[in-house]
Amino acid sequence: MSSSFGRLFKLTTWGESHGPALGVVIEGCPAGLRIELEDIQKDLDRRRVGQSIVTSTRDESDRVELLSGVFEGITTGAPISLLTHNSDQRSKNYDNLRDVFRPGHADFTYWAKYGHRDHRGGGRSSSRETWGRVAAGAIARKILAEFGVDVFGYAAEIGGIEMETFDRDQIEQNIVRCPDPVAAAKMVEAIVRVRKDRDSIGGIVEVRATGVPPGLGEPTFDKLDGLIGQAMLSIPATKGVEIGGGFRLARERGSRSNDPFVVEDGRIRTTSNHAGGTLGGLSTGEDIVVRVALKPTSSISREQDTVDVDLQPRKLVIEGRHDPCVVPRAVPVVEAMLALTLTDLLLVNRASRMHPTG
Amino acid sequence: MSSSFGRLFKLTTWGESHGPALGVVIEGCPAGLRIELEDIQKDLDRRRVGQSIVTSTRDESDRVELLSGVFEGITTGAPISLLTHNSDQRSKNYDNLRDVFRPGHADFTYWAKYGHRDHRGGGRSSSRETWGRVAAGAIARKILAEFGVDVFGYAAEIGGIEMETFDRDQIEQNIVRCPDPVAAAKMVEAIVRVRKDRDSIGGIVEVRATGVPPGLGEPTFDKLDGLIGQAMLSIPATKGVEIGGGFRLARERGSRSNDPFVVEDGRIRTTSNHAGGTLGGLSTGEDIVVRVALKPTSSISREQDTVDVDLQPRKLVIEGRHDPCVVPRAVPVVEAMLALTLTDLLLVNRASRMHPTG
Amino acid sequence: MSSSFGRLFKLTTWGESHGPALGVVIEGCPAGLRIELEDIQKDLDRRRVGQSIVTSTRDESDRVELLSGVFEGITTGAPISLLTHNSDQRSKNYDNLRDVFRPGHADFTYWAKYGHRDHRGGGRSSSRETWGRVAAGAIARKILAEFGVDVFGYAAEIGGIEMETFDRDQIEQNIVRCPDPVAAAKMVEAIVRVRKDRDSIGGIVEVRATGVPPGLGEPTFDKLDGLIGQAMLSIPATKGVEIGGGFRLARERGSRSNDPFVVEDGRIRTTSNHAGGTLGGLSTGEDIVVRVALKPTSSISREQDTVDVDLQPRKLVIEGRHDPCVVPRAVPVVEAMLALTLTDLLLVNRASRMHPTG
């Protein structure tokens, strides 16, 4: 069981969707960083349920408490412990699920692994676990900001509707977090329709990091690409990840997919960025560009065929207040995972040379 | 710098493309496994250069030497050290590359990170490093075999040509390793054509694991999906990975993407496998199905624009004996990475329960 | 910064002596273990301040809260989060210490490392941090108990007074936790006297584990001895550790220090145990015997010479409610660290063989 991520900047999340609380411990946050609770809360609010008509209507304040590692507003180098209490637990909603395996959920696989199950809303496998990632990610983003690195994500596609224009300022102006306001409106419509159908839809989150210095990533197995792969595919509901051109490059020729080097303003740049900001697993200094495929929410309120713990066939209707599409709330989670990955690599990178220069 | 992969079954690779030798150390191989060198060599030969007209013509025997960890044909539990000598080093071919950054290669990013570069064919970032992965993977596959798990990969797409039929027996019958002989012929043709054009093409490797028991994977961050993501995106030239339906599921509805549970022969199965054999990051018992996107080989012998270490523009023509398409030789590497991931998780999984049952 | 210990059974402690709370997260506790909060509280009470006239008079209930990882009284395999609130923080006692480095304390070294200091009672370096170790250790001991392993510690020496007889039942019958009641009385007297002198004294804690199966420990660097060394010397105030005969063996001859093997009741035993239960870094099946040297408490209320953050000489008198001797309260901490080490190795050991037998 590993609930930890990172080598030097490391987070450990704990807590279940219907337990009393959940939280995260962050080890290795460098001393001397100013942290305001509001910085953390702001990102958490973007992940919160009940924020709009396209998300679950469960009600959680997700209010963060800071228990250690910060003294007089400054990080001390000690572990930072952050916690939130679950307010809206309504476990009784789940009583009809006690013995049955929900299709598309982890009920069966946890049962196979651990010989038991926590039927109350997914327990540890619930996306509620991502609270701690976003909280830790907010701190990572504060660190990155001091080094000029910015991370932001958005809905690139929902239910087959792709964004066609890009205006960063638009992202937080619509409830699906799409940088294209026209596509955004269609995406909202699609989600509302699918909810009415008692169904769900998937989509793609794209995330970018700007200002990343060249050379981050650790050959051979902790390449930036590899760690991004682990980071993203550890998020619930993800089924694919690609860097830069990704799967499109599999159909390209080398003469078109190689990004030519040039010198601009005294530093080495590439004239295109098919590579998505990495070469040989190390950052190039161009934007890191990552796309993450999210499957449709597994909880749907249509009748489904399944089996129970006694290996008997069952008909199942899942009631409850689920997101018809996870993309809008996944955006801050994807951002957090990229920020955490980059922060860790930034610290690890300090050991690359005998006498670092920067 | 991390050249290690795995938690309990751990490999560490070392060596450069043009150094005297390269190798791998495997820690945590359980005692009591019978190993024949020929089992290892067989997989290595599938990764070898010069094996057909679609690969590089560099000549390396890739002969494996076993230096430790096996006594009288049986693993002892001690680290297993495997090594091969580089025979065809021709570093002089690379003299014209001493100061120039090859587009699509890691020359620039290594230089940015480490303040130096080994210009002889990529040094550590060369795909020659994957020798050790395949050698270790062969041992992992021996372990998996004892638990009824089989891993095999194949070319699913090359240069836009997709396989359309599947016959496992066909895979090793053609030089691109495609289970569809008709598509295979077209793929060979495409590679030959692109080589004549002094260009290169990309493709997709698909890999499957059968017989995987349910419950492998470690929540929350060492999910099977996450570790597969890291494993695959640590392979040179990879730019994307998807599990099961992958990016296609991003366009699906939940009522179609959920795999219904049934009971067959007394065990729980799903009637479809959109999930690709994982739910909540744990194996379901269905086939693990993974697709890996590989970009076109970066080394092409057309003239390219680039810059050098003095930040001056340069024209570059890369001579040498490069693979026009990495897919055929990447198949055993992708297999190895999946085998290594599963073996490690199989051992880690033994700690999941107080009193394991199997 | 690493506040984590263990490979598969891993704890992460967090919290400062004068923050709002402190706690521990335990990853990798196998599923299926019954846990009662009272089992944990019982060990915590043995570590608590204010338990007798030989300890600090600070008042902390140390009441444990369980926030995750246990469902209906049974561990689920998910991380277990335990927390206690600090009730008696009186930070104002420490105001005169704001700028001064207390001799024997970590004030200076934390300042040198992190560029700041938390002057309130040691912050993270306070022995209050060991709360989480004892809480996690209590769970480890529950696991060990199911495998027939028992861990217990005692005061072997305080202020130069050595135990001369051994009666396990006596240990918890006196406030210094000495198995020799006569020595115990002298030890108490010595502590009372030293407190009156506004001074402190050191001592030795001995800990034993019985019922340990042979073969625990991981060559080469995670030997049982090595991990015990790390475990013990990570406890505040420790300055030495020895296994079995320890430093005495450095003066022995091989013909006397080798423990002869015999067969008893069908299993291999040794007729003596100079080795303290380990050979080649693996357990032998005999009792694990470890001795830990603890220096005198650094906080004394005599006037001491020191310097402050402006590099000026200062006279210092430390007021406050400190333990005049840390041995009695260190006993459960030392036990916890041995229990944690053994539990982790027991789980890791399951990966040693292809087909484990037990």
Add this chain to the structure above:
Amino acid sequence: MSSSFGRLFKLTTWGESHGPALGVVIEGCPAGLRIELEDIQKDLDRRRVGQSIVTSTRDESDRVELLSGVFEGITTGAPISLLTHNSDQRSKNYDNLRDVFRPGHADFTYWAKYGHRDHRGGGRSSSRETWGRVAAGAIARKILAEFGVDVFGYAAEIGGIEMETFDRDQIEQNIVRCPDPVAAAKMVEAIVRVRKDRDSIGGIVEVRATGVPPGLGEPTFDKLDGLIGQAMLSIPATKGVEIGGGFRLARERGSRSNDPFVVEDGRIRTTSNHAGGTLGGLSTGEDIVVRVALKPTSSISREQDTVDVDLQPRKLVIEGRHDPCVVPRAVPVVEAMLALTLTDLLLVNRASRMHPTG
């Protein structure tokens, strides 16, 4: 099985005493360090068998081969692979040991753990494994030297004979490596006598590091003391470790054991060094002082009682060419382990602060 040590500067040793070769892979050596093979060989020669009349007469050249990680004499950041071939394997000497457990050796515990044994001279548990530690340690010492840190060890006690004077220049002038020439002569005499008696003796190695900057070590579990504990107690034949005053401090009063702070030449020093250079698990800037207890060599050529794999009693006489006292050859191993620990912590420490100063 963990044959790795270190977090960022990490070594992995492999090989058995009677296999074809043994070696070490070093990950995370910073780029830009000049390495001469002779620097490494020099330390290896101090560890070599057959160097004097007080060591084993086995003949091994221990010649080091460098296979990767260094290009044109400078480290590249890639893993460094070092190897030596075993020349004098005479496994036949061990044929009479095939089924019998040598007292004081790891034969029994390896058999218990792995279900097998390599009877040829200890296999993996042989002190021959320390070759790789000394090779890696030599590189660590080159790094430390660039930061002004020097590590040196010596025989402090052999067979009860303690050094009484200290002259660093004397250490390598005598075959036991004692800084007191008078004691050295007595130690040599004692070893010669014990060899004639077909017996062995133990001793104590002391090691010091000078020039260590304050603040190295990682709270809470990777304290400098804890990692030194692990490092030292992972060396074959060690049974105890103490830092600074060590076990002596257990008998002290706080008013005497606290080291007062003063300012000297503008930096904070202590007027004594009972702490052995660490406070709160972090370096103080004073000399690190560590003492390691080594038991007498387990291999003695007197008849001993033991049992065999069939649980039958056996009489055993171990022939062969063993060290009558391990102390002289252990000195470079102890030095290596301290150097490796400090190097790793020096690199990890770079992540402690947002904006490191130096």
